[in-house]
Amino acid sequence: MEYKEHKKMYKVGKNWAVATLVSASILMGGVVTAHADQVESNNYNGVAEVNTERQANGQIGVDGKIISANSNTTSGSTNQESSATNNTENAVVNESKNTNNTENAVVNENKNTNNTENAVVNENKNTNNTENDNSQLKLTNNEQPSAATQANLKKLNPQAAKAVQNAKIDAGSLTDDQINELNKINFSKSAEKGAKLTFKDLEGIGNAIVKQDPQYAIPYFNAKEIKNMPATYTVDAQTGKMAHLDVWDSWPVQDPVTGYVSNYKGYQLVIAMMGIPNSPTGDNHIYLLYNKYGDNDFSHWRNAGSIFGTKETNVFQEWSGSAIVNDDGTIQLFFTSNDTSDYKLNDQRLATATLNLNVDDNGVSIKSVDNYQVLFEGDGFHYQTYEQFANGKDRENDDYCLRDPHVVQLENGDRYLVFEANTGTEDYQSDDQIYNWANYGGDDAFNIKSFFKLLNNKKDRELAGLANGALGILKLTNNQSKPKVEEVYSPLVSTLMASDEVERPNVVKLGDKYYLFSVTRVSRGSDRELTAKDNTIVGDNVAMIGYVSDSLMGKYKPLNNSGVVLTASVPANWRTATYSYYAVPVAGHPDQVLITSYMSNKDFASGEGNYATWAPSFLVQINPDDTTTVLARATNQGDWVWDDSSRNDNMLGFLKKVQLTVPPYQVNGVSQLTGV
Known part of the structure; x- marks a missing residue:
């Protein structure tokens, strides 16, 4: 999640300065995406069927019965100007305010432009070359x-x-x-070393977003109930002064074997990325938050401060990771160390440190941080190094990833890190990947159609040749507080040709099976028409994907056929937009996970004063047939431990049925998103 000069998405550090910057334009006019260097129009001119009626997301109702998707879906073209409103935090819909700062704010102006170089169009209709x-x-x-x-x-x-x-x-x-x-296609069916997210899977994920299938769609939340997090008013790591901060990627300190949120001397501990909104140079550091174990009152969370002190700089940043309890009671933190010195475009490394905490009647405080070390910088063969990326032919459109280490401890005490990366020379990014039939994933009819689609679209072909996302794995030595890398393995999942970014891998063991989850954006893929379709119909293109295996090392199988587990439900500039989903197991329910996330994209994307905050959590059912179902059972904001007191249906919202022939989610100018 770094600042890149590419045209996929604008980021500063791990900050989403502009997160798919769209409003819910449904009918006239394209979605406008703002970048640091330009504003581009992504127009989708197709027809799509959308499920527009879901009670509390239409999954499992209050009575426990499955609510089926509405069959009265509406088809319509997608060519309508998006509108921006200045609703307050207590309004149910909080679309972002218009602003002259197009670099750090959501832009809701669909201006016509003659620059269609980066627009999603059928390029072969604008060229004399129709050979393919x-x-x-x-x-x-x-x-x-x-x-x-x-x-x-x-x-x-x-x-x-x-x-x-x-x-x-x-x-x-x-x-x-x-x-x-x-005749250039490689039809070889040689055994793959790991699972693949294919071009067909990417299409399945993108189409699931459009269809708003209640099996996957994230619940609608009641914006009137959403609050900024009080504990984020703290001493900033860079300025050393009290400030209101955004909070985004967060993870609990977990039991090393069960994965449950650890009851650490009566407290639950969560580590989170935080920073001052709209910091011109980026403010991306990690903090320790705590609350009494089992306390689900959002206002009771406290901040123990920046883990690495208050003299941090934007040059060296800490991004997301994971944490577990060592045998001696210390906390072993795994995180991303990001280096932007010497004009680097985010030289990411997997790092670790040991936290020694004080726990007394006054709460939790950081006593010391010891044993800081960088563990892994890529090996070049299994996983791309920064040097390989920096020497690549197209840094502008490439996306370098080596981050988000998630620690997994087996029952025998062995520890592994699962992490986000890009593939190395073992199976590297190149235009040759377009000719690898295994990357398409469909039948021959789908594959040939997609093959010529990529060949016929210069920009998509370029992105496909660069796409080499991976969910990697390595083994650590048995020294818990001072581990080293013992062995590096081939990726558990690769996304060659389909996507360049699959973030925040997270392994949850349920029974005898291992579930591997990750978050992604369709916009990180190589099908810009699909991205535009998601942005135009729904207003966002985020998703959570998942895989299942009988062992940690795999081979993994995609859940729900394509891997889709969760899909965006509302535009990215709404107060209730969510991302960075992290699943934790639920005690007593071996077939469910609790989904945590942050809400409201950073830098006041949903309006001035709407800081990125913790979202309400909700449950996902893991079914025996390797499918999943979202349950419409929400909690207070920031609930990491599901118990009998967790459920709060007041946090859920309801999107009434609306024909897609009027401004997005409006009837007679009135928003149809209301609290239950």
Whole structure:
């Protein structure tokens, strides 16, 4: 989550200065995305069916019965100006205010522009080169193959010819250029070292966002109930002065084996990234928060301060990670150390430190932080190094990731780190990945259509060649407070050609199975039309994905076929927009996880005074058939331990049915998002 000069998303440090910057434009006009260097229009001109009626997200109702998705969905084109409102925090809809600062605020102006270089368009219609245009392809019929068909089949190699026939494409409609490209495809079915998030999976995730399927859609929350977090008013790590801070990526100190939130001498401990909003140079550091164990009153959380003191700088930052309790009672923290010195674009490293805490009648305080060390900087083979990235051909559009270490301890005491990364030379980013049939993931008809779509779209092809996201794993030595890397393994999941970023991996063991979760944005993928579709129909493109395996080392299988577990429900500039989902197991419920996240994108994206804060948590059911279901059972903000006192349905909202022929989520100018 770093500042990049690419045009996917604008970030400063790990801060989302602009998070998919959209309003819920549904019908006229495209979604405008603001970047540090430009504002670009991403227009989706298609037709989509959207489930627009979900009670408390329509998943599992208060009576415990499954509420089915509304079948009366509405189809409509997506070409409408988005509107911005100046609602207060107590209004249910808190869309961001218009501002002249397009760099750090949500931009809700859909201005027409002649610059369509980066717009999502069907580029082959604006060029004389139609050699690879999908529209040229014709389906076969039951007639005798023509001479042209037979001639072209002979030009194709056997595997390409078989794929064309399986796709029921008339080979006679293929151009010589298309035949040449098809003959370059690698159809090898050699055993993959890990699971893949494929181009088909990316499509499934993006389409699930549009459909608002209640099985995956994040519950609607009641914005009237959402508060800024009192504990975020604290001494800032960089300025050394009291300030109101945003809070975003957060994780609990967990029991090393069960994964439950640790009851640490009567307290629950959470470590969180925090910083002053709209800091011009970036303010990204980690703090220790605490509350009495089992206390779900949001106002009772306290701040023990910046973990690394109050003389921090923006040059060296700390990003997200994980933490568990050592055998001697100390806390072993794993985190991302980010170096921006010498004009680096976020040289990320996996790091660790040991926290010694004081616990007394006054609460929890940090006694000392010891054993700080960088553990891993990439090995170049399994995982890309910063040097490899820096020497790459297209840093502007590439996304370097080596962060978010999540510690897993097995019953025998062995510790592993699962982390976000990019693949190394073992299976590296390149244009060749577009010719790897295994990266597509569909049947031959889908694969050929997608193949020519990428070849025919210069920008998407470029992104596909750069996409090499990975969920990696390494083993640590048995010295808990001073670990070293013992062994590095191939990725558990790779996203070659499909996506360049899968964040915050999190492993939860339920019964005898291991569940691997991660968060992502469709906008980090190589299908810009799909991103525009999500942004236009829903207003955001965030998701949580998940995989399941019988062992920590895999092989992992995607949940719900595509891996989708959670999908965005509201625009990114609403008060109730969420991200950075982190699943924790629920004691006594081995088939459920509690989903925690932050709410309101950073830097007042949902309006002045609306700081990024902890969201209400909610439950997800893990089903025996490797599917999942979102449960409409919410908690207070910042509840990390589900128990009998956790449920608070007042935090849920209701989006009434609305035809998509009026301004987004409005009838006669009145917002339809109301509290239950």
